[in-house]
Amino acid sequence: MKNIIVSRPQSGVMLITLNRPKALNALNKALLVEVATTLKDAENDAEIRSVVLTGNERAFSAGADIKEMPESGMPMWAESKRLKSWKTIERFPKPVIAAVTGWALGGGCELTMLCDIVIAGENARFGTPEVKIAAFSGDGGTQRLPRAVGKTRAMLMALTGEPIDARTACDWGLAAEVVPTDRTLDRALEIAGKIAEMSPIAAQMIKAEILMTFEKPLDEGLSLERKLLLWQTEDHDEGIAAFVEKRKPKFKGR
Ligand code: CAA
16 A cells, blocks of 8 residues: 555554645545455454554645546546545445544545544644635535535635644534643554444444435435344344353354
8 A cells, every 4th residue: 555554453453544744645646546445355354443644743634635636537526436435435334433533634635534533632623614715515515515514614614624622623524522632642552542442333233324314314214223222243142141241241243
């Protein structure tokens, strides 16, 4: 991998570090393909139960790579490998925690919105500055931002392009917690580790069910939730047995 660093810092957890520091981790096509390929591998690897995505202290990511040249007459944003990579990231079924320090702009901000839990360092800045280059958040931002922060705040961010600080992002629902900048990755790994100890089936089911909120009308979501209650898993039996026997459960993902 040329644009990301992949590691397994603790049991059950994969860490993906965006690694184009000179370009503030701008999301060129190659980087997006690498993230998508890595997530596909993680999806098929039973040992991986949660993923942490991070950048560096200066930038989580400054967004789509504005300097990337268009290919075959197609605008760079609409290039099929880019779009497929975004789809793979969006459909990844295991929990993803973003550890965000520095800039999370444009596609970088959109990437944080695809993560399930966002931990913001105090120096994090979230924004959708595309209007300044006469563009818009076309990787899901125009749809996910208002769902996350509400219409008027989304309009304020998208029409002025002005970034918001970490505390505002947390108050507006773009981040779950704000922590000291140098604690951001540790806190994200701590959460990922906690999730990795849970039943992977339960974690994935919870992720899928909560995401239904954004995709389905309430009555449909509620009836799907009811149906999912019928699922029986060995992990569920183990969870109950461990509670009754006052011991730590051993979840096998079955
Ligand atoms: N694409 C490509 N290169 C980028 C980049 C981007 N999105 N953002 C920063 N860089 C590059 C700069 O060109 C610069 O490279 P050089 O050293 O070779 O000149 C390097 O990263 C460092 O950047 P700056 O010197 O500009 O750093 P700064 O601290 O002065 O400013 C910044 C930081 C405010 C983030 C500024 O770089 C900036 O405004 N970047 C652009 C942010 C942006 O517009 N993002 C949206 C992209 S469009 C998008 O994402 C569309 C979509 O969803 C479909």
